[in-house]
Amino acid sequence: MSSEQRHVPEVGTRLGYLLKHAGLLLEEQHAKTLAPFGIDGRELGILLVIAGREPSSQQEVARRLGVDRSTMVALLDALEARHLVTRQPDPADRRRNVVALTKKGDAVVRRATAASDEAEAAVLSALKPQDAERLRALLATIVTATPAG
Amino acid sequence: MSSEQRHVPEVGTRLGYLLKHAGLLLEEQHAKTLAPFGIDGRELGILLVIAGREPSSQQEVARRLGVDRSTMVALLDALEARHLVTRQPDPADRRRNVVALTKKGDAVVRRATAASDEAEAAVLSALKPQDAERLRALLATIVTATPAG
DNA sequence: TATTGTTATACTCTATAACTATA
DNA sequence: TATAGTTATAGAGTATAACAATA
Numbered sequence A, B: 001m002s003s004e005q006r007h008v009p010e011v012g013t014r015l016g017y018l019l020k021h022a023g024l025l026l027e028e029q030h031a032k033t034l035a036p037f038g039i040d041g042r043e044l045g046i047l048l049v050i051a052g053r054e055p056s057s058q059q060e061v062a063r064r065l066g067v068d069r070s071t072m073v074a075l076l077d078a079l080e081a082r083h084l085v086t087r088q089p090d091p092a093d094r095r096r097n098v099v100a101l102t103k104k105g106d107a108v109v110r111r112a113t114a115a116s117d118e119a120e121a122a123v124l125s126a127l128k129p130q131d132a133e134r135l136r137a138l139l140a141t142i143v144t145a146t147p148a149g
Numbered sequence C: 001t002a003t004t005g006t007t008a009t010a011c012t013c014t015a016t017a018a019c020t021a022t023a
Numbered sequence D: 001t002a003t004a005g006t007t008a009t010a011g012a013g014t015a016t017a018a019c020a021a022t023a
Helices: A015-033 A041-052 A058-065 A069-081 A103-123 A129-145 B015-033 B041-052 B058-065 B069-081 B103-123 B129-145
Strands: A085-090 A093-101 B085-090 B093-101
Touching: A015 A041, A015 A103, A015 B015, A015 B041, A015 B103, A015 B129, A041 A058, A041 A069, A041 A093, A041 A103, A041 B015, A058 A069, A058 A093, A069 A085, A093 A103, A103 B015, A129 B015, A129 B129, B015 B041, B015 B103, B041 B058, B041 B069, B041 B085, B041 B093, B041 B103, B058 B069, B058 B093, B069 B085, B093 B103
Parallel strands: none
Antiparallel strands: A085 A093, B085 B093
């Protein structure tokens, strides 16, 4: 009958558990490989957004990463204090700050990305290279395809 | 030469970005599907650990989920206040609290797991069922195979 | 001495609301 | 009026250290 007892699953099979713990493992590896650059994985993400596009306002960077613009203030404060990014009022609209990489920031983002690749490789080391790329592609599919909200 | 400029990757291809945003999407879906049960995805995880094994101490539950035992105190306080779990001193070792599901907790964990399945299905809906299972298996491999610390 | 649960405390991450300067 | 950046504030989530009870 349909009211039979459901066998409850092992918590280690739940998607939330798996995503969280995979993220924690990556954080650990990033803590090692990014230490020489004085940034963490989230800060590298900010640098990548700034590096990859036309000059962006703070708010555009925040939107790309899914954080509030008020949160971005302190994040950029920290990167600016380390002379990795600059903020300059946009001459065309002086409400906006154009965020850009410094020369040092540009060097760091490239070297830190290589270090982050090592962290990712460590987390993915139990997988065949083809499966590692498959995992990344599957995640990218759900993140880009699933409507937020 | 080897010092040529490295092309910096799109942030949306980084493993950390993908894991975090996949987790956020799942949180959103859980907020919808678990609302009737008054718990969130992390609390369901605790209930699953308690449901799945021989009577566990608080510390064993905390260890299984990778949180500190001091953190577990408040989490169990909340579940106990909703009459989903009980704490009883272990007669064989009265330093330990044996944590168990109440009758209500047992009913909730089974129905909430079905609701969580719906949340997972929504997040994975862009994937073919076979790919959804592959994603879960790949994540499980790295989480169980990668040594922590 | 060592361990379990607990409390006090602090730190990180984050969002909301209100302020300012600009538009 | 509306928007970008900022500040003040508050609420999660978490860990560390110290304490009481028990082993």
